[in-house]
Amino acid sequence: MDERGAPAKKVMRELREASEDDLHFRDGRIFGSMCTDPLPIARRAHAMFLEANLGNPGYYKGTWRLERETLRILSKLLHGRNLGGFTVSGATEGNITALWMARNTTRRKEVVAAKTAHFSVRKAVDLLGMRLVEVPHDDMYRADVDAIGRKVGKDTAAVVAVAGTTELGQVDPIDEIGELCRDRAFLHVDAAFGGFVLPFLDHPDTPPWDFRVAGVSSLVLDAHKMGMATIPASHLLVREASHFRKIAVESPYLTSVYQTSLLGTRNSAGVAAAYAAMRALGRSGYRQIVARCMRNTRTIVRRAREAGIEPVVEPIMNVVAFRVHDVESTQRALDAKGWKVSTSRNPRALRVVVMPHITAKSALAFAHDLVAVSQKG
Amino acid sequence: MDERGAPAKKVMRELREASEDDLHFRDGRIFGSMCTDPLPIARRAHAMFLEANLGNPGYYKGTWRLERETLRILSKLLHGRNLGGFTVSGATEGNITALWMARNTTRRKEVVAAKTAHFSVRKAVDLLGMRLVEVPHDDMYRADVDAIGRKVGKDTAAVVAVAGTTELGQVDPIDEIGELCRDRAFLHVDAAFGGFVLPFLDHPDTPPWDFRVAGVSSLVLDAHKMGMATIPASHLLVREASHFRKIAVESPYLTSVYQTSLLGTRNSAGVAAAYAAMRALGRSGYRQIVARCMRNTRTIVRRAREAGIEPVVEPIMNVVAFRVHDVESTQRALDAKGWKVSTSRNPRALRVVVMPHITAKSALAFAHDLVAVSQKG
Incomplete structure (x- = not known):
């Protein structure tokens, strides 16, 4: 650390330079992230609550x-x-907390999940000293219910199902999995992405995936993804609040007696941001946003298909993976044109997330370049 | 969720009302938190980097x-x-990550810590399925080195020592503990509070407590406490970066190949805030802030002492606990006068944290009321 502080002007210039080296959602080039530009009112709310720390709730x-x-x-x-x-910092914290609760409540160590579950399940299992029992998926990349049925047993603490897989936006058959889990194991739903999409789809043809399913014990959804809030704003909901007691730690010197959150000091500006986004948008606002994302997704799929590039599965959300000849070189070629996409591993494909920062115009331009670079390959 | 969104004006009014119900550091009444009003330039930096997510570093x-x-x-x-x-979200995440690394590297399960360690150590141990071996402290409330020596053995994954205990701001004899741990166990230093105080004290008479001590494996310090940054800004530093490999999880669909952080999506606005605070203040800036906090702490101790109220130990940092006749009723009486203090459990005492948002004037006014309510009791 320098002896003397730098002038504010100089520090601000350094910050601006750093910000210029970051990518920004507003430029409409990012198809590789599940985050997006927060709603302006969410940004304002965030800035108003920078001090807030629900790790010490009595003051806030x-x-x-x-x-x-x-x-x-x-x-x-x-x-x-x-x-x-x-409120948690993200679905990773939500997944860890849910499995921690399941482990401490059941005193069992096995977690059953399909290989299509998010890698944070693997992280949670290692952290918590649990064992992952991986089950296959069906040909639509949804968790195989029969396989789960065969694996759920006396050592199963929890099953993790996904509403909106990271790679393909698929929804596991949560209603059937719920039947299997009822009174046998915790069922945690990772709806990090789908939680703010599925309720707002025009023609939802997915079976129940939320607390309508009696077997669902807990669910996490990210307001900082399709919820249009700022990071960190994710929500962990549990059917039996009493289960939190199993992970409670006494919290002396704070205004609470026990702490059940994984984190201690917590940025709670995201709480205000999530509140602001939900209040300002309402169901109709989210429906509009989701409808636009779906229109843009369909545009890209249609154009790609016209050029012979097929999606792995017909997308039900604004996440789609395309079968292209050479995934890496297509990704690199798109990158050279300024488009940021990511890849899926299962199956190996080009993964495209069409978030609210993507306009109709940039969706079209992207589709055009996707076709162009694929035909070159 | 309502069908229609609420007008922005209405939402902003609700947010303002909520903010009015929060306490604010700027009012100079909070002596019960280790957080403070961030530096203005840190707030500005935070707001500039709201999108940043080092969970996906390639874009940022x-x-x-x-x-x-x-x-x-x-x-x-x-x-x-x-x-x-x-950067981590706080010392809790830092402590968990350090112990996770220690467990996975040593394949041992015991954590040795004094009962004066922060409660997040207990939380981490439960989460990680480890065992806490609690050792006593000396009469100055510092970890008892001899007791640690007796407990460190073939099952010890890590020892946790503290530079700035939450209750009294005491510093464990980290140099001696380091000697004990060298080549035998990980030594993690929780410098959440002390990390931004000890280097800036005028007359530091604490023995080495940081990476000067060869036995120290990792250290966490919170920029969102005395570092004057925003939440979340805490830093986990490790001597052997290679140890991170032991907790790495493959992170497909992201711009990184492995993720070693506990969290996935990460608010990284705190990174910019911490940078801005450190650059703008420099060592001399932090020294001034720490000097002012120490002056105000000494003012309160002197006034209290004149009235026969003794601190549990002579404070070396801006945390002090007072022996008062009835801790609860004193806390309540101070609360009635608008002062927020907390309590310590070991020993039972009135705990006062004199953060940078406390002016000389409010320190004096607080000391006056502390004496007044104590003499009434």
Whole structure:
């Protein structure tokens, strides 16, 4: 550290230079992230609550109220009643917390999940000293229910199902998995991405995947993905709030008696941002955003298909993976044209996430370049 | 969720009302938190990097550079060389990550710590399926080195020592503990609070507590406490970066190949805030802030002492606990006068944290009321 501080002007210039080296959603070139430009009112809300720390809730009664209201809104959206829950930093923390609760409640160590589950499940299992029992998926890349049925047993603490897989946006058959899990194991739903998409789709033809399914014990959804809030704003909801007791740690010197969150000091500006986004948009606002993302997704799929590039599965959300001849070189060629896409591993394909920062115009331009670079290959 | 969104004006009014129900550091009444009002330039930096997500580092090269530079600055401040590390959301995440690394590297399960360690150590141990071996402290509330020596054995994964205990701001004899741990167990230093105080004290008479001590494997310090940055900005530094490999999880669909952080999507606005605070203040800036906090702490101790109220130990940092007749009723009486203090459990005492948002005037006014309510009791 330098002896003397640098002038504010100089520091601000350094920050601006750094920001210029970051990519920005507003440029409409990022098809490789599940985050997006937060709603302007969410940004403003975030900046207003920079001090807020629900790790010490007694000092932040206003933020606490916003959090409770947000959870109430989400409980209703997800057909829950008297759910417990709190804001977490992201679905990774939510997945870890849910499995921690399942382990401590059941005193069992096995987690059953399809290989299409997010890698944070693997991380959680290692962290918690649990064992992952991986099951296959069906030909639509959804968890294989029969395989789960064969694996759920006396050592199973929890099953993890996904509503909106990271690679393909697929939804596991959560209603059937719920039947299997009822009274046998925890069922945690990772709806990080799908939680703010599925309720707002025009023609949802997915079977129930939320708290309508009696077997679902907990669910996480990210307001900082399709919820249009700022990072960190994710919500962990649990059917039996009493299960939180199993992971509670006494928290002396704070205004709470126990702490059930993984983190201690917590940025709670995201709480205000999530509240602001949900209040400002309402169901109709989210429906519009989701409809636009789906239109742009369909545009890209149609153009690609015309050129013989097929999606791995027909997308039900705004995530789609394309079978291209050479995934790496296509990704590199698109990168050279300024488009950021990612890849899926299972199957190996070009993965495209069409978030709200993508306009109709950039979706078209992207589709054009996707076709161009694929035909060159 | 309502069908229609609420007008922006209405949402903003609700947010303002919530903010009014929160306490604010700027009012100078909070002596019960280790957080403070961030530096204005840190707030500005935070707001500039709301999108940044180092969970997906390839898109945020500017933020990444700020993080690397911040870690370089801190490595030097803490006398480390070629340290590994990254920004974490807080010392809780830092403590968990360090113990996770220790468990996976040593394949042992015991964590040795004094009962004066932060409760997040207990949380980490439960989460990780480890065992806590609690050792006593000396009469100054520092970890008892001899007791640690007796407990470190073939099952010990790590020892946790503290530079700035939460209750009393005491510093464990880290140099001696380091000697004990060398080549026998990981030694993790929780410098959440002390990390931004000890290097800037006028007359530091604590023995070495950072990477000068050869036995220290890792250290966490919170820029969102005395570092004047925003939440979340905490730094985990490790002597052997290669140990991160033991907790790495493959991270497909992202721009990184492996992820070694506990969290996935990460608010990285705190990275920019920490950078801005350190650059703008420099050593001299932090020295001034620490000097002012220490002056105000001494004012409170002197006034209290004149009235016969003794601190548990002579404070070496801006945390002090007072022996008062009835801790709860004193806390309540101070609360009624608008002062927020917390309590310590070991020993039961009135705990006062004198953060940078406390002015000389509010320190005096607080001391006056502390004396008044104590004499009434």
